[in-house]
Amino acid sequence: MLNSCVMHHHTGPASGIMVWGGIEYHSRTHLVRIAGTLNSQRFISEVLEPVVLPYLQGLAKATFQQDNKLPHVARIVQRFFINHQIELLLWPALSPEFSPIENMWSMFAQQLTQITPSCHTRSTLATCRSCLVCCTPRTHLKYL
DSSP states (O other): OOGGGOOOOOOSOOOOOEEEOOBOSSOBOOOEEEOSOOOHHHHIIIIIIIIIHHHHHTSSSOEEEOOOOHHHHSHHHHHHHHHTTOEEEOOOTTOGGGSHHHHHHHHHHHHHHTOSSOOOSHHHHHHHHHHHHHHSOGGGGGGO
16 A cells, blocks of 8 residues: 555544633633642632632623533632622533633634644643644634
8 A cells, every 4th residue: 555545643542631711802811731630629729819810800891601510610619709709601501602712622622633743642732732822813712
């Protein structure tokens, strides 16, 4: 068989990394890489306090939306939002396409599949992810 007729693709286990990011009509937060399992206390200490609070304080008016993952809906997290007067928008059940951030993740996933060489390890995936976020024009956020 001719090597030029062979299409190579990765067949090993899929690498993955967990990241958290926030977007607004004109801006976005930096991405936070989450190592291991995220629980509600880590969500507060690694995402909400260092990233979300300063980001929201820089906006005139903001409504925060998140999915219904357990660390996001825990009582301690809900109290955090109340104590910091952060207005929440309910997650659209069974309709993630109505959430702008889900559209952004989908766009990134599609772009990652087109990168050559492919991102097969966690470290190369993290590097590819960082490049995509930095290179995605903020004007795209308006259309998500």
